[in-house]
Amino acid sequence: MPEGDTIYRTATVLRSALLGRVVTAARARPGPGRARVPDLDRLVGQTVTGVESQGKHLLIRFSNHLTLRTHLRMRGSWHRYAPGEPWQRPAAQATVVLETPQAIAVCFSAPTAELLSDTELARQPVLRALGPDLLSADFDTDEAVRRLRELRGLEIGDALLEQRAVSGIGNVHKSEALFLERVNPFTPLAALADETLGAVLATARRLLAANVGGGRRVTTGLSRPGQGLWAYGRAGRPCRRCGALVRTARQGELARTTYWCPRCQPDAPRPGERRF
Template structure:
């Protein structure tokens, strides 16, 4: 599943391309969207902005209409110039928003709906979101409070709970916990106030750094998240995907485990991320 940094980059790219432009064509194969479009046509409206909220992508049109999408595992948004060949097959298209300069195409979107502002405010998945780690007004104290309200959860599970804090996915979860020096199998209740505050600080920094290299000021795109800061693509992550390999800091073998009802994979260094008491 794409993580918060991926969604924010997608929203930023779509915003730069579409904001201020008039929609000249709107297509969808999704009946609920088609019904709304029939009553309140999207074509003719202005794209007022594109933003991300956690892992949700929001396109705001003039006249109080919003397109909410969630990519889950396989969804994606592409931008094309008119007449440009698509990189995905036509039958994977779920939503198309065309302006004169650009076509925005949503492929394999498992979740997409058109809402007014009132409906958006009441949308259950958005309403339950915790503070967005990439939001300019991120509320660290509220994120800590929400995590602390899940005392029995293992920290590796709690970081993925979008109701606690929004934006962390499985890859960055393991990297954040490594950088914070926290054993993923500790419970939230076992963390001191200082440890929890540091964990939230690290999570926000890692997400911000994951977005920053792709911004307009970046001279090149190195590709992939790089929590290590190294340019070598084979050395871009500390622990994720490196089971059995030596830790880049201490040399201990990286361990692979599974957590939660979904048995999500977790990677950690047993020496750099010791359990309470160091045992």
């Protein structure tokens, strides 16, 4: 699933192509997992007034006070094309198409696409429930820690992916941030001090911000192929820091993949023990 850095970058690209442009054609089509297809005819003749990311959600705003919200899940992606330019994916996979005289924006294979009024947007339950956005300029660490504390019983590796606690982070940056802070992903939240949670969030925020520019995702500072990540995707290979073999396991009810170094990130503390 695209993480917050990918959606932030997508918003930047689409903003440069669409902002201030008049929509000349707009259409949506049904797709897997989508019960409703938004009527985009109302966007024709309207001007794009804003494009922004909110966690893993992309919001495109229009001059008639409507907002298009998309969530890409695992397979979705937004593309920008010049008029007449061949598409890189089949038209049958296009969930949303927005056309202006200068550019065409196509959202492929997105299970979530809805057109909302200002009132509906303010009441949208998923957006209302989102925790602080790690890529927001006014990210509130204290509020994010408070929301994490509400996820009683969860392990830190699972809790970080709960978008209602903190939004924008996914499996890659979760594994990388926990590695850099030497926190075992299976540590119960109750065993970690607020200072530790704050440090993990700060590192995750730094990693996300460092990767909004595009290209291969890098957390090690080395952009050469195969050297960009510390732990994610490196199961069975030597840790770049200590040489122990990186491990992987499924975690949480959704069985999401976690990577960690058993030496750099030792086992979770005993019940009642708090690590600083």
